[in-house]
Amino acid sequence: MGIIRLIPTENYNKETTFVFNTSLFTSEDKLYLAPMQNLTSLFFRQAYERFFPQTIDYAVSPFISVCSNGVDAKSIKFDDVRPQANLGAMPVIPQILGNNPEQIVETCKIIEQMGYREVNLNMGCPKKDIVSRKRGSGLLREKELVEKIIDSILNQTHLLLSLKVRLGVKEDKDLETLLPVINAYPIKNVTIHPRRAIDFYEGKANEDLFEYYAKQIKHTIIYNGDIFTVEDFTRLKTRFPHITNWMIGRGVVRNPFLAGEIRGIFFDKQILKPYVMELKQNFISSLYRENETLVLNKMKEFSKYICQGMNIDATPFLHSTSLQEITTLFETCL
Ligand SMILES: Cc1cc2nc3c(=O)[nH]c(=O)nc-3n(C[C@H](O)[C@H](O)[C@H](O)COP(=O)(O)O)c2cc1C
Known part of the structure; x- marks a missing residue:
């Protein structure tokens, strides 16, 4: 375990007690900004980094939808991740959403030519029209297709590959059937948002199943879901002390101070x-x-x-x- 930062919080009362930030965030822990269409795009990442510098380690971009009718490097789809435009923002990992291995490889090659070393595959989007077209979390039920996509990216590009998954579409156990495929390849990391697609973002994230899959998957795991307060983070870190990668979306968009507070860094309100x-x-x-x-x-x-x-x-x-x-x-x- 790394160092636990002890920094007085705003509530610190000189007369009585010291209140310390013991969020359990260590020097090994990393915070990722979650991809959120239209919300955590470049305009947000730039402003965020300017006002809350170095509180988020990495961002995953909102998904770039893989085209079925040819990929054009000049398309506005790539504007969000153009390296020159991203200079003032936190490091970003482009995310793609698609299901056709050849077109995915074409898109990955453009991402590679831009200078990126990693691409993230969206296997979690819960929208009905996306799921029904075997994209996003629809891929969770497509073992052979997922294998073909992963194999194509890793064999036809030099990119590292990370995955962002849910537990399943209607079932908690769709992910289970993918475990042999996921574990057979050198995946950089797997972000688990422990909900089913039909849950969208409602109900409680299933921490028991997160724990189960985090043990079954042999790659680095990123926890994602419902970190809205420092207390949420502390509770999760206490329950999962070996997890050192945390992805936050809505919590940071709602409260931009949150990432700093988790790290024990306090900005003037x-x-x-x-x-x-x-x-x-x-x-x-x-x-x-x-x-x-x-x-x-x-x-x-x-x-x-x-x-x-x-x-x-x-x-x-x-x-x-x-x-x-x-x-x-x-x-x-x-
Ligand atoms: C409006 C909105 C847009 C989202 N867009 C994406 C996306 O483009 N790619 C993706 O992988 N997840 C997307 N997500 C899911 C988030 O990345 C994240 O998994 C989800 O919000 C749960 O994390 P949180 O509880 O910290 O917000 C989106 C979520 C919301 C609410």
């Missing part, structure tokens, strides 16, 4: 406002390539999370009908 203003600016800047409705919807989606984190009613944001309206709300309410 005053930076929340300029951070949110920078995000707002980044949303607006994307107008040159995206239409207003799209940008408005993205701002609404983001406001759901940040309002929850700040204990503010998100209704006015969600009812906004124009960019002007939501921008004013960002400026006055957040």
Whole structure:
């Protein structure tokens, strides 16, 4: 075990007791930012790294959907992971979503040409239309196809491969059938989000099955699911002391201080406002390539999370009908 950081928290009371951050985060532990379509994209990662530097070790990009009609390196699909654009953000690992081994290899080659050393395969997306097309968590029921995809990536590119999985589609045990395939290849790591696809993000993450699969899979494991507070992390680290890789999504989008707090790094709460203003600016800047409705919807989606984190009613944001309206709300309410 590494060192446990003992840093006084904000609640520290000089008169009475010392309250220490004992989140159990060690020098071996790493934090990953979860991929979240439209939320943890480049605009977010840049602002986050500027205001909360070095609190997240790596990000996995929101998925790049593998095209069925040819792959073009110039496509805007790759903009989120273009290395030059990512210089100010935390290191990113591109994630792909697809099911056709040849097209996946073509996409991986573009990622490789950009200078990346690793690609992450999405085997967890729970959306019905994606699952029914044997993509995302739909792959969890396709042992032969998964073997072909993994084999193709590892034999036809020089990339390292990591996987992001759920437990199954409707069953907890779909993942079980993939274990021989997953364990047969030199996979860099496997992120386990211990829910079934039909659960989406509801209900409690199944920690017992996480524990089971973490033991069955012989590769490095990343835990992912429902880390919303320092206490959540501490409880999970106490239960799984050998896990040193942690992925957080909604918790960090809601509360950008969370990653630092887990590490025992405390930022002045005053930076929340300029951070949110920078995000707002980044949303607006994307107008040159995206239409207003799209940008408005993205701002609404983001406001759901940040309002929850700040204990503010998100209704006015969600009812906004124009960019002007939501921008004013960002400026006055957040
Ligand atoms: C709006 C939204 C978008 C997501 N997009 C992706 C994605 O592109 N790729 C992926 O692997 N997971 C995606 N996820 C799942 C997250 O990466 C993560 O597994 C999930 O939010 C659970 O982690 P959390 O409890 O820390 O949020 C998404 C989740 C949400 C809520």
